[in-house]
Amino acid sequence: xxxxxxxxxxxxxxxxxxxxxxxxxxxxxxxxxxxxxxxxxxxxxxxxxxxxxxxxxxxxxxxxxxxxxxxxxxxxxxxxxxxxxxxxxxxxxxxxxxxxxxxxxxxxxxxxxxxxxxxxxxxxxxxxxxxxxxxxxxxxxxxxxxxxxxxxxxxxxxxxxxxxxxxxxxxxxxxxxxxxxxxxxxxxx
Amino acid sequence: xxxxxxxxxxxxxxxxxxxxxxxxxxxxxxxxxxxxxxxxxxxxxxxxxxxxxxxxxxxxxxxxxxxxxxxxxxxxxxxxxxxxxxxxxxxxxxxxxxxxxxxxxxxxxxxxxxxxxxxxxxxxxxxxxxxxxxxxxxxxxxxxxxxxxxxxxxxxxxxxxxxxxxxxxxxxxxxxxxxxxxxxxxxxxxxxxxxxxxxxxxxxxxxxxxxxxxxxxxxxxxxxxxxxxxxxxxxxxxxxxxxxxxxxxxxxxxxxxxxxxxxxxxxxxxxxxxxxxxxxxxxxxxxxxxxxxxxxxxxxxxxxxxxxxxxxxxxxxxxxxxxxxxxxxxxxxxxxxxxxxxxxxxxxxxxxxxxxxxxxxxxxxxxxxxxxxxxxxxxxxxxxxxxxxxxxxxxxxxxxxxxxxxxxxxxxxxxxxxxxxxxxxxxxxxxxxxxxxxxxxxxxxxxxxx
Numbered sequence: 001x002x003x004x005x006x007x008x009x010x011x012x013x014x015x016x017x018x019x020x021x022x023x024x025x026x027x028x029x030x031x032x033x034x035x036x037x038x039x040x041x042x043x044x045x046x047x048x049x050x051x052x053x054x055x056x057x058x059x060x061x062x063x064x065x066x067x068x069x070x071x072x073x074x075x076x077x078x079x080x081x082x083x084x085x086x087x088x089x090x091x092x093x094x095x096x097x098x099x100x101x102x103x104x105x106x107x108x109x110x111x112x113x114x115x116x117x118x119x120x121x122x123x124x125x126x127x128x129x130x131x132x133x134x135x136x137x138x139x140x141x142x143x144x145x146x147x148x149x150x151x152x153x154x155x156x157x158x159x160x161x162x163x164x165x166x167x168x169x170x171x172x173x174x175x176x177x178x179x180x181x182x183x184x185x186x187x188x189x
Numbered sequence: 190x191x192x193x194x195x196x197x198x199x200x201x202x203x204x205x206x207x208x209x210x211x212x213x214x215x216x217x218x219x220x221x222x223x224x225x226x227x228x229x230x231x232x233x234x235x236x237x238x239x240x241x242x243x244x245x246x247x248x249x250x251x252x253x254x255x256x257x258x259x260x261x262x263x264x265x266x267x268x269x270x271x272x273x274x275x276x277x278x279x280x281x282x283x284x285x286x287x288x289x290x291x292x293x294x295x296x297x298x299x300x301x302x303x304x305x306x307x308x309x310x311x312x313x314x315x316x317x318x319x320x321x322x323x324x325x326x327x328x329x330x331x332x333x334x335x336x337x338x339x340x341x342x343x344x345x346x347x348x349x350x351x352x353x354x355x356x357x358x359x360x361x362x363x364x365x366x367x368x369x370x371x372x373x374x375x376x377x378x379x380x381x382x383x384x385x386x387x388x389x390x391x392x393x394x395x396x397x398x399x400x401x402x403x404x405x406x407x408x409x410x411x412x413x414x415x416x417x418x419x420x421x422x423x424x425x426x427x428x429x430x431x432x433x434x435x436x437x438x439x440x441x442x443x444x445x446x447x448x449x450x451x452x453x454x455x456x457x458x459x460x461x462x463x464x465x466x467x468x469x470x471x472x473x474x475x476x477x478x479x480x481x482x483x484x485x486x487x488x489x490x491x492x493x494x495x496x497x498x499x500x501x502x503x504x505x506x507x508x509x510x511x512x513x514x515x516x517x518x519x520x521x522x523x524x525x526x527x528x529x530x531x532x533x534x535x536x537x538x539x540x541x542x543x544x545x546x547x548x549x550x551x552x553x554x555x556x557x558x559x560x561x562x563x564x565x566x567x568x569x570x571x572x573x574x575x576x577x578x579x580x581x582x583x584x585x586x587x588x589x590x591x592x593x594x595x596x597x598x599x600x601x602x603x604x605x606x607x608x609x610x611x612x613x614x615x616x617x618x619x620x621x622x623x624x625x626x627x628x629x630x631x632x633x634x635x636x637x638x639x
Contacts, residue, residue: 081552
């Protein structure tokens with residue numbers, strides 16, 4: 001038996017977050033990235049957040065701490081990445097790529113963590129201050145006379161704050177078997 | 190001897206000891222004829238890196254992989270033996286195994302259902318009675334093994350030529366640097382899942398040059414060097430050397446580029462890691478002796494094993510395999526090699542640190558890729574210009590020291606010259622290299638072999 005959850009909203013930190021609110025957040029994010037506004041983009045993260053891109057052989061459940069990745073940025077590395085991308089010396093993105101992003105298939109769910117009880121059994125427990133967002137992306141990228149498309153899924157953790165939603169984890173999972181020639185991830189996916 | 194198209198333009202290399210110049214014909218990166226020679230002469234007659242034994246740890250594990258454009262099955266049979274088979278049904282040539290990886294006792298061709306055990310023997314041919322001499326026929330129809338397979342310290346090499354010298358002879362002085370890697374940790378090393386698979390729009394030899402080229406580090410990786418400085422670690426090019434190890438193999442010995450997880454601590458690794466690093470270093474000294482522990486722990490190495498293996502033994506350890514696809518396109522596969530037994534916190538720090546530098550999403554490798562792709566585009570400028578003397582790239586840096594017998598620095602181009610001299614022999618071109626003047630005695634004595 002398969003039930004389709006109602007994912008038009010999620011309860012988190014005593015608030016009801018709607019899909020429309022999350023979609024607006026993701027569209028605004030795409031706009032910032034496509035216009036190379038990296039300071040604006042970084043402001044969408046809570047301090048201490050992470051940015052991850054697993055490799056194309058990724059299987060659900062893999063931890064970046066135990067496997068190879070394309071991107072495994074903790075907060076200091078994410079700051080270094082943004083600083084680098086804003087520099088003229090980020091040669092792989094100078095001149096900048098032109099990107100165009102489409103985000104769709106947005107679904108919300110409660111963030112649950114497996115917790116071992118004292119009796120040894122596992123149960124799912126809702127953590128209170130963040131929730132999960134799944135979405136599909138297509139990022140088109142033009143550079144060096146070539147045009148590449150990147151497709152995949154977002155698996156984000158978002159935190160509702162007074163000032164709006166913030167990323168705690170921003171993860172892009174590629175749908176490719178491998179990265180095509182020239183399709184290196186020198187920009188934000 | 191493989192394909193042998195009409196002779197490519199010679200010379201590919203002009204080495205001049207009077208002018209102290211070393212120049213490489215840009216056709217080497219562009220020409221379809223040169224590429225065909227590489228496929229036919231180099232890839233068909235040399236040991237090639239296939240993969241690491243730990244990628245197929247259990248009986249029945251397999252990986253599908255392509256080398257020299259040939260689809261292969263890299264597997265461990267039910268009895269635990271490692272094999273490499275052509276991934277092609279002996280019947281009509283169908284790709285037999287269409288999964289990238291998995292575990293199986295039997296490989297079955299979907300086309301006519303011929304079935305093979307993972308040691309290569311025929312398991313079943315449907316309606317075998319239709320063949321006249323069934324047993325004999327059956328015996329002749331096993332999976333085609335690659336002619337040679339040998340393993341050194343877990344690194345599995347194959348050759349499509351049955352007459353190559355033994356692997357250790359080919360590896361020569363490179364072999365011990367691979368042993369040093371295995372000796373880094375009690376219990377040895379293992380590969381992890383999470384393979385970086387990516388293509389580059391550049392000739393494979395540009396990837397080799399880039400790895401053996403310390404000269405590009407500061408300008409190309411300006412932003413990464415800045416990150417290291419800000420995290421409290423000085424970066425220097427002093428006392429860093431390049432070595433030609435013979436047979437086309439090369440080595441950079443680096444002491445100034447960042448720390449090494451569990452070997453050389455630096456501030457961005459944190460205080461807990463300092464304590465673990467000290468303990469590990471003491472354990473190594475006890476196990477290996479001070480001199481060996483020094484070479485294993487205190488130096489970073491970038492080792493190139495001709496023609497398709499690069500070992501980045503730097504902050505962590507990346508295995509990188511090069512698969513030329515076309516003159517201007519290369520597939521790269523990279524695995525992280527880690528201690529089999531490792532504290533989870535160190536492992537997490539290692540993965541983060543390694544990935545921050547290497548790979549197509551790191552803070553440094555994309556700039557390297559940009560460099561080789563930019564070379565590939567730029568060298569069109571002098572192609573067929575009617576001025577062939579302009580159509581050469583210069584790799585003379587450090588030759589003046591080479592004549593004096595001074596050890597080549599990592600920021601010179603000596604390791605690249607060693608690679609190119611071997612390459613021009615390996616592609617079997619008469620007149621492939623033009624040598625003007627006399628190679629100095631200091632050079633001929635092999636002074637730069639460590």
